[in-house]
Amino acid sequence: MNQWLDERLNISRLNDKFLRKAFPVHHTFFLGEITMFALIILILTGVFLALSYEPSTRLVPSFLDKNTMVPAAYSSILRINWMPFGDMLRRIHHWSANIMVAAAIVHMMRIYFTGSFKKPRELNWWIGMLLLVFTILTAVTGYSLPYDNFAKTTLGVVVSIVQSIPWIGDYVAQLAFGGKFALDNTQMIPRVYGYHIMLLPAILLSLTGAHLLIMIKQKHTQPQYAKRIAYKKIVGVPLSTQQTPIAVMLALLFAGLIILFAAFIPVHPVEVFGPASDNPVQNIKPDWYLLWIFGVLELIPANFKFTLFGGEFGPEFIGGIVIATLVLVVMLAVPIFDQSKENLYYAENPTDHPKRLAAGIAFFALLIVWSVAGYKNDFQWPVAPFYVLTIVGPLVSYFATLAIVRGIKSFKAAEERERDQHQAAAADD
Numbered sequence: 001m002n003q004w005l006d007e008r009l010n011i012s013r014l015n016d017k018f019l020r021k022a023f024p025v026h027h028t029f030f031l032g033e034i035t036m037f038a039l040i041i042l043i044l045t046g047v048f049l050a051l052s053y054e055p056s057t058r059l060v061p062s063f064l065d066k067n068t069m070v071p072a073a074y075s076s077i078l079r080i081n082w083m084p085f086g087d088m089l090r091r092i093h094h095w096s097a098n099i100m101v102a103a104a105i106v107h108m109m110r111i112y113f114t115g116s117f118k119k120p121r122e123l124n125w126w127i128g129m130l131l132l133v134f135t136i137l138t139a140v141t142g143y144s145l146p147y148d149n150f151a152k153t154t155l156g157v158v159v160s161i162v163q164s165i166p167w168i169g170d171y172v173a174q175l176a177f178g179g180k181f182a183l184d185n186t187q188m189i190p191r192v193y194g195y196h197i198m199l200l201p202a203i204l205l206s207l208t209g210a211h212l213l214i215m216i217k218q219k220h221t222q223p224q225y226a227k228r229i230a231y232k233k234i235v236g237v238p239l240s241t242q243q244t245p246i247a248v249m250l251a252l253l254f255a256g257l258i259i260l261f262a263a264f265i266p267v268h269p270v271e272v273f274g275p276a277s278d279n280p281v282q283n284i285k286p287d288w289y290l291l292w293i294f295g296v297l298e299l300i301p302a303n304f305k306f307t308l309f310g311g312e313f314g315p316e317f318i319g320g321i322v323i324a325t326l327v328l329v330v331m332l333a334v335p336i337f338d339q340s341k342e343n344l345y346y347a348e349n350p351t352d353h354p355k356r357l358a359a360g361i362a363f364f365a366l367l368i369v370w371s372v373a374g375y376k377n378d379f380q381w382p383v384a385p386f387y388v389l390t391i392v393g394p395l396v397s398y399f400a401t402l403a404i405v406r407g408i409k410s411f412k413a414a415e416e417r418e419r420d421q422h423q424a425a426a427a428d429d
Contacts (some may be wrong), residue, residue: 020238020239020240021216021238021239022234022235022236022237022238022239023220023236023237023238023239023243024220024222024223024226024235024236025223025236025237026223028110029220029223030250031103031106031107031110032103032107033247033250033251034099034103034107034250034254035100035103035104035107036208037250037251037254037255038096038097038099038100038103038254038258039100039204039208040251041092041093041096041255041258042093042096042097042100043201045089045092045093045096046093046197046201048089049080049089049090049093050197052076052079052080052083052086053073053076053077053080053145053193054072054073054075054076055073055145055189055190055192055193055194056071056072056073056186056189056190057071057072057073057147057183057184057185057186057188057189057276058071058072058186059071059072060072060075061075062074062075062078062275063075063076063078063079063082064078064271070275071147071189071275071276073145073146073147073189074146074147074148074270074275074276077090077145077146077147077148077270078270078271081270081271087266088259088262088263090267091261091262091263091265091266091267092258092259092262093142094143094262094267095258095261095262095265095267096258097135097138097139097142098139098287098288099258100135101132101135101136101139101289102289104128104131104132104135105132105289107128108128108129108132109360111125111128112334112356112360113350113356113357113360114221114347114348114349114350115221115338115344115347115348115353115356116221116344116347117334117335117338118335118338118340118344119335119338119340119341119342119343119344120218120343120344121214121218121221121344122335123214124211124214124215124218125334125335126332126335127207127210127211127214128211129328129331129332130207131204131207131208131211133328134200134203134204134207135204136289136290137195137200138196138200138201138204139287139289140154140158140286140290141192141195141196141200142196143268143287144158144189144192145189145192145193145196146270147189147275147276148270148273148274148275148276149273149274149275149276149277149279149280149281150268150270150273150281150284151270151273151276152183152276152277152280153280153281153284154284154286155177155181155188155192156181156280157284157286159173159177159181160181160316161316161317161320161321162176164314164316164317164320164321165317165321166308166311166312166313166317167310167311169317176191177191177192178190178191183276183277183278219234220236221344221345221346221347222234222235222236222345222346222347223346223347224346224347224349226346227345227346232345283377283378285374288371291370291371291374292367292368292370292371292374293319293320293323293324293370294374295369295370295371295372295373295374295376295386296319296320296323296324296370296373297315297316297319297320298373298374298376298377298383299319299370299373299376299383299386299387299390300315300318300319301315302315304318327367330363351405351408351409354401354402354405354406355402357401357405358397358398358399358401358402358405359398361397361398361401362394362395362397362398362401363394364397365393365394365396365397366390366393366394368393369386369389369390369393369394370390372386373386
């Protein structure tokens, strides 16, 4: 059988070229695989949920109360919750999405802090950033689908940000959401549903395939220990005989942890918020990975707006689009800031590049300040300290990191001098 398949599919060449590929042995290299495992779980659970979900805003009798008319999308979520393992599937889907975003962020942090975005891997950094952006967009469209009052309010915030684009905002919003944002818009939920289950997953799978193909072609950046073992040689375990069993065990462990999360931590209850209505939920907040944008919107005064060439530039456009785009552009431009001419073979020690390390920590300090600002109204905090922290926080983080790295290097240098002195004394004796 093997010979028959080999004569037709040339499996032996596939084995020699791909299945024997060496994977580095280092725990941080599994972050990308965890992101991929989460995507697989999302697709599998999403298929089952889609079989019972009705993407419609037409009024039907509520699954829980036949005397109450509710949108069909909302009623179908109630029905899923009461199906055997239906609520469990929703929870697994929800937590997989959150962990996928978290794993992707930590994975990109590893790439950044170890310099693995450098030549020749700039293209994969940009693809990875697009993967992160489209993962977040997929998540946002997902938690709009239950069409409870929370989801409808969230969708209203998204629509208002799109509408804030000068000159073309209303046209873009109506094109994207099938008309004006209103309860009687019958095209809105089907349009968002199409984005969530077809367009965005197709983009994610395409980008993931491109990401993996480029990684296979260029090989991984090797951990530092590989330099001592075999300089400029690929050091690792083969895919077919060792890496695959490790990956399978990690996938099973990851799936078990997701199920454990889902068993004990519920997702937001649609029954509590009720069906979509014209009375928005007050003080609504996005998920943790978009909280920094919400914080920026909280810090920009509501009356901060101006008109230019007939177009209005308001706080929603400045905070939700301009600043968010600038943050994305900075992240995409990371490889351009690098001046390296040679190809990078080995992951760099972050402390060997203190300015890059400090810049990354300062960037995350800024996002943390903005994220905390999202809770300003909950605790009645004044806005002025956040304006100060927006500038001071990253600066303090930057220079504190430089000082800590300098201290670490001084400590190591002192240890090396002391060791050399001991060795010299031992040689004299």
